[in-house]
Amino acid sequence: MEDRLVTISEVLDLLNDEKEERELSYEQRMAQSHAETFAKLPVKKEKKLIKELVKFERIDLAHAIKIADILPDHPDDLRAIFAKDRFDLEPEEIEQVLEIIAKLK
DSSP: HHHHHHHEEEEHHHHHHHHHSSSOOOOHHHHHHHHHOOOOOEEEEEEEEHHHHTTTTOHHHHHHHHHHHHHOSSHHHHHHHHHTOOOOOOHHHHHHHHHHHHHHH
């Protein structure tokens, strides 16, 4: 089994597929409930958003997935995603990212 980063919407799809084949465990049902509550975009739109975000030099896949899960609509919310890193996005980059998010919502 391989490890890979997935969005909340992908988790929901994976758990829904698994539910069709067998009964989910308690933990899986809780994860499914959480994903149903917090998934904001369909997987197809999230993948498109992530593809657009990783084109930015400073946004890697992990950050792109976090942005797709949260869908920040304010510069401060976007900056918070990068708070633990040693860099911050430039104001122009922040504006471009927020425009991309708004367009795909």
